Amino acid sequence: MSRYIGRIITVFAVYMLLGVPAYGAGGAIDTGDTAWVLTSTALVLFMTAPGLALFYSGMVRKKNVLATLMQSFVLLCIMSIQWVLWGYSLAFGPDHWGFIGGLEWFGLNGVGLEPNPDYAATIPHQAFMIFQMMFAVITPALITGAIAERMKFSAFIVFSIIWATVVYDPIAHWVWGMGGWLRNLGALDFAGGTVVHISSGISALAAAIVLGKRKGYATELIAPHSLPLTVIGAGMLWFGWFGFNAGSALGAGALATTAFVVTNTAAAAAAIAWMIVEWAHRGKPTMLGVASGLVAGLVAITPASGYVTPLSAIIIGASVGIICYISVSLIKPLFGYDDSLDAFGVHGVGGTFGAIATGLFASVAVNAAGADGVFSGSYALLGKQIIAILASGIYSFVLTIIILKVLDAVMGIRVSPDEEVQGLDLTQHSESGYNL
Amino acid sequence: MSRYIGRIITVFAVYMLLGVPAYGAGGAIDTGDTAWVLTSTALVLFMTAPGLALFYSGMVRKKNVLATLMQSFVLLCIMSIQWVLWGYSLAFGPDHWGFIGGLEWFGLNGVGLEPNPDYAATIPHQAFMIFQMMFAVITPALITGAIAERMKFSAFIVFSIIWATVVYDPIAHWVWGMGGWLRNLGALDFAGGTVVHISSGISALAAAIVLGKRKGYATELIAPHSLPLTVIGAGMLWFGWFGFNAGSALGAGALATTAFVVTNTAAAAAAIAWMIVEWAHRGKPTMLGVASGLVAGLVAITPASGYVTPLSAIIIGASVGIICYISVSLIKPLFGYDDSLDAFGVHGVGGTFGAIATGLFASVAVNAAGADGVFSGSYALLGKQIIAILASGIYSFVLTIIILKVLDAVMGIRVSPDEEVQGLDLTQHSESGYNL
Amino acid sequence: MSRYIGRIITVFAVYMLLGVPAYGAGGAIDTGDTAWVLTSTALVLFMTAPGLALFYSGMVRKKNVLATLMQSFVLLCIMSIQWVLWGYSLAFGPDHWGFIGGLEWFGLNGVGLEPNPDYAATIPHQAFMIFQMMFAVITPALITGAIAERMKFSAFIVFSIIWATVVYDPIAHWVWGMGGWLRNLGALDFAGGTVVHISSGISALAAAIVLGKRKGYATELIAPHSLPLTVIGAGMLWFGWFGFNAGSALGAGALATTAFVVTNTAAAAAAIAWMIVEWAHRGKPTMLGVASGLVAGLVAITPASGYVTPLSAIIIGASVGIICYISVSLIKPLFGYDDSLDAFGVHGVGGTFGAIATGLFASVAVNAAGADGVFSGSYALLGKQIIAILASGIYSFVLTIIILKVLDAVMGIRVSPDEEVQGLDLTQHSESGYNL
Amino acid sequence: MKKIEAIIKPFRLDDVKKALNDLNIEGMTVTEVKGFGRQKGHTELYRGAEYTVDFLPKIKMEVVTTDAMATKVVDAIVASARTGKIGDGKIFVTAVEETIRIRTGEKGDEAL
Amino acid sequence: MKKIEAIIKPFRLDDVKKALNDLNIEGMTVTEVKGFGRQKGHTELYRGAEYTVDFLPKIKMEVVTTDAMATKVVDAIVASARTGKIGDGKIFVTAVEETIRIRTGEKGDEAL
Amino acid sequence: MKKIEAIIKPFRLDDVKKALNDLNIEGMTVTEVKGFGRQKGHTELYRGAEYTVDFLPKIKMEVVTTDAMATKVVDAIVASARTGKIGDGKIFVTAVEETIRIRTGEKGDEAL
Ligand SMILES: Nc1ncnc2c1ncn2[C@@H]1O[C@H](COP(=O)(O)OP(=O)(O)O)[C@@H](O)[C@H]1O
Ligand SMILES: Nc1ncnc2c1ncn2[C@@H]1O[C@H](COP(=O)(O)OP(=O)(O)O)[C@@H](O)[C@H]1O
Ligand SMILES: Nc1ncnc2c1ncn2[C@@H]1O[C@H](COP(=O)(O)OP(=O)(O)O)[C@@H](O)[C@H]1O
16 A cells, blocks of 8 residues: 555656756846736736636627637636647747747746746746747637637537647747747747737638538627627726737836837727727717727737837727728628637738738837838838738638548537527536526 | 839838837836836726726616716727827926926827836836826726716717816826926825826716706616626726826835735725715615725825825725715715716715825825825925815816817717617617627 | 814824834845735735625625625725734734734834835835735635625624634734744645635635525525626636735745746646536536636645646646535535535635645745655655644634624524525615616 | 506606506506517617617516506506607507405405 | 416415426416515615615416316415515416417317 | 417527518517426536526517407417427417507507
8 A cells, every 4th residue: 555655656756857947047037027927927818718708708699608708718728738738848849840849848848947048038937938828828719709609619629729739839839939930031920910810810710611600690680698798808808918918028128118008009099990980881889899999909919019119009000990890890791701709800800910010010110129111111021921921821721621620520510500599508518697 | 103102101101200219328127117017007907998997887777888888998099099199298298387298299209118217217208108198098987977878979089088188188297297386386196186086076077067967867766787897897996006006106116015005905994984884874784885985995095195104094095985975975965966976976075085185194204205294293285285186176177167068069968868768878889788 | 173183183193103114224125026916916806806706796696696796895895904903913923822923013013114024025014914915805705605695794794803813813823924833833835725725615614504504505496697707707816816826926036937837727727627527427518617626726726836846736736626526516415514605615625635735746846945745755744734734624613613603692693584585685785786 | 357468668667657656556567578569670780780679678567457447547558658659559458357366365356 | 278377476486386386287487577566665775875676576477277277276376475475466367268389289278 | 359479489589570570460579488398497507516497488479469360370470480399389369358559549450
């Protein structure tokens, strides 16, 4: 018996050697920078759960509210573990062919508490790791806007783990990993326009197409069950996005400040623009329009947030507000795909616009580590941005189609029509949202 | 064609020169201070949206929930842009006659990333700017409590922009701007008792009077549609208020800490006082009473928060809890104005009391940069506080009346009785809050 | 008259001398550490209100939603004042017999703004004080999960004040106070496994037993009235828990980072484990299961959070997810107590497991100031942990029973059956949650 | 006995209740319902898309009363619920065979 | 056939349902309603102001049954819904001319 | 006149409404109700505990129509609401003695 216990202890002891933080002789940790990055990490977690979870779940019908919340929450949990085990290593570990990181950092092996100057010289390496984790969490969660109200929960989980591993982790490596080919190319993505929004938005479109329309889409009334939930979520997204963008400065100084300011400015401009264009088009300014517009603005400024001035942010925001309005109100009905909560319409379209806008408005006067865009006289950046958009967009689209088609053949990805009618809360989770 | 593009580029290039952050040779940025001010800025944003938006929207009827949320959200957007373009310049730009800042800083021209020691020596100037922005956002949003459930949305927007420009910006300049006459006088307002709460609270009273009562006010039952929303909002307000008050230290040290402690203490004391007095008066302690009381406490401690001890905070909080209870439950019915959600009763009355309390309890033992109040043996400060109260109160009241009367003549400020019956959600925004 | 005023002023002047912060010659304040601790304090407040308040109130029936919110909010208020007046002094003031602090720091006397190196050398003493306050706030709030839907509000208030003073304050002193006997013994509790979760969880069990079952418990359907509220609360708890655990590092560096990372990892692992085991046991993964599991994970990692690796956190989390699932779904029905919202089942059980897990997984490789646990080759720590568990558990259980029995005799602790049927909102607070 | 079932506009409820109280009607039961009729529904917006909501919120008020009082009740409801605009609603009168007061077991007009 | 419409206190629903099940009643429909009657409403507070809520939550339960069973159903409801306090509610009995089961098209007593 | 009261599955509402519109039925009133019948309730989970929800959401649709139209209305509802699975619901037909249009005071078939 005690020998048995002894063995267990030995096994654990070895296991625990993995991921032991080394307090190395490395660079000096700055407490202010660390405070800001940890705060930002918490903020980005807050964006996903409850922020995005609420934003989306308010828009679905009452019978699917828990299932929609569940998707964001379960992704937070699963991606947190995936990232610690292999995700971070694939994305930021030692480069292989510019395409992907190796498994050398599996289980956070070697990812300790001393700074890793390749990524952030003044904060513990694990702080950088967990900040990045929250991006890996929210990205697949964004896709759930396109698959709402009809995807089988078991298939959703399998899809998400595969997608994170073969789509998100590589693209994150291309753009942000040491040795990543888009990073080497010089494409700019301050806080995840390409990595987060294009990858999720384009995948969302692919998923909406593969899954097909919801029963009754465009023939019956599918009204949001609680817009106040959506509005709370939108407020939380705005709040959390400061962590997303200004946290991406990885320190608390001038760069974080400028990112913070342009983030707020673009969100505001986009919300106003969406409101005005809907007012002009349909005769009324809507609360959901403001909420949607602000998210579009936050999306578009994301890649640009460390590189542009506040006045550029106004233009970027106002433009994306109009563009995304057009994309969800005119283009979507034209093509007929059921991007249920407009994950593609806002994140795919807004993210693409943001990446282009970075190529237009970036200025080394704002960030010496950045580059000059078209309006500062250089066309080179724009070309690189377009390469980054195309590469990540096409890659995401194709891989998502393949994964879903395979899963559909293997396990089925959509609930039965009866289950869809009854709602996912009851049929996938045996729960009801409300007993009022 | 390419010439045309060339011109556009030139125009943009010039435009972008505005607001380019200069990384100057200026003072040293402290990362800890910057982290705290950025965090605080996010917290104050969170107070407005979703905090205040929820606090208010839970108290209105179901048919007005989105319209009430909308008012806070749209103000966040509009004031963010107003502030970047001209608001910050008017409030904090180069002084003119002690009354207002100039337009020299229009579009954040010259407001860069190096610290401006006039305002905050250890954080980027833009960090100070955006922290202040959130005050400019929340102040008009507070007024919406008085005009709920009946104001025309278009008129509301026009009113807000004018009010921010001719009421908020000047008062902020008087009290906080370099050269502002109340600042020079030596009136103390640590975090916005005068600038935020008196200006908004008194304007709220004026607006309630000009707009008139809601249909059915005091004759029909107008019950809050969802107090849980209000309670969530109250919790968020408390949370965010740490940014409001302790963030006003503009650094993360002893001053922020003392402001943080007294803020929490006053909120708690006021909530308990309100609860007890309602219990004594009406026989039951209420959740809405606790929520209202805590807000009253936060309001009253705002101007005092960097100048008083925790024990003084208990007295200030307990007093304002009782005073605001009396103001909303006894004084309001006496006069008969429909301050629908008690913007005046809590912010106007509580803010005024707080400004006086600062004159009573302030102590240089707490903050050497402050002054001694009556209980520390000096009457001078109290006099200055009263001047500040009267000046800002009268100015706000008169200007608000004028703006609204003019707007009423020009475009009408109130919805039609039919629209009021149907609700603002449907008639102003073509949306319904819930489909449960 | 003026003499009268003069006297009042003198009284106040003396009163204000209490708690005047001394800007001493003491240690240097680090702005980054202070920023992080203040942020963390705000986060822990946010956990209680609105976080925990929502988590709990979503699970009760509609007729008790406000009463449940009220319990958390009123505790936030009352404990804030209790802590400033005597709580902090009893818990952290000069030691008496290893059992309790003295009243020397009554009213924060001597608790100023210079650092107190006994507790935290780089932040103002008041910052440490208010960070600790939020723990004193949330601990009794956790108990409310066991007494929901049936306790008399007046008795609840009296109980809470006594409980905080004779249960919480001493236990906090034992474990964290200078000279506390468990601290001297060497028991480890990084962020409150013993102090917060065991004390509240075991007291919750005692309270559930003394109060008795809700009318209709186990015979009628008592369904949660709004799981979305609970889910929002769960998200807020996760978010706030970063302040709870990583804030307990009392600085923004490597220790805070490792605590942050393991906190997130354990929460995720526990949620997944709960989900899987419920899926296996009942055929469906539930949203409430994920929400409950993540809380269980956060509870269990709390004492361990500064001492274990991320991979250990996965094991701790996964284990506690399963253990707590068993405790609420199998053990509770077996014994038949009505731990209404599973305060004991999650916090008592999870906290106990976490304290044991600390004795198993702690490693000085993670934190030199900690100790090695069983899997690092030393059994000593585990013994100390068990002593701490037993001492705090038995003490909490016995004292809670005594307090409640006495109160029941004196004033009655339970509402009448009629009141229970009508609901606490109407009968205790004369309010209704919703008018939809 | 008659059951008088009136479908009215929600904001008229208070006035109708007062009108019935004036007749010394001591009991009534109301239900939130949705009505479809000549009154057109309204248009709502959802991200730039317009959709029509056909069913409008209405209140159904049920009053059981003696045969003698029935006409007066109907008249009182008509007078107090009318706005003159489309959608004011309908009143349906049906026969009730028996009424029992649960508390006492009383039957017939006694039970009303 | 008769329709038995009972307005009861919400917390009696479970007991009434059980009583009907004991009679082998296989179907019933319930609606949340608000009732106004002899039972006084309650007072609520809003920021120190008191206001009276007249309408109380009630449950309307509808059971259509054969003529033969009607009395038994009424008695069962009376027995199970009664608390003896004001506000226990009423039962209204009306005639039903026809019943159709949608699934099968069966009519009359068959359809119940 | 007849009142036709149909208890149907909520997701059939749109189709039933369309079927009635095809008959030129211009008015109807719907209520959200809960039904108990042969169709079994479902099981829900609460922290590992299973409990049964007996009452299922249903829609009650009320249409008052002329005697002449009554059969057609019943047939249209049966045809459009049927799924063939247990729980499709019932239709109850009762006599209405009088109908009044509040707006105009019109009575009888005119008022429909
Ligand atoms: N034949 C009917 N059967 C049941 N309810 C009806 C009928 N006709 C109208 N209603 C109800 O009366 C309401 C008002 O009717 P509508 O035709 O809109 O206006 P009006 O009463 O002015 O003619 C409808 O919304 C519906 O609830
Ligand atoms: N004449 C009536 N018509 C319709 N509903 C009634 C009538 N009288 C009472 N009710 C319903 O019955 C409920 C109970 O009636 P109430 O007079 O309060 O008590 P009791 O049944 O004990 O006399 C009321 O709330 C109302 O819903
Ligand atoms: N005797 C009845 N009285 C009132 N409502 C009934 C009755 N029988 C059934 N219902 C209603 O009809 C619904 C469907 O009935 P059910 O027995 O489940 O299926 P089916 O209609 O296929 O026989 C029930 O949920 C209930 O709302």
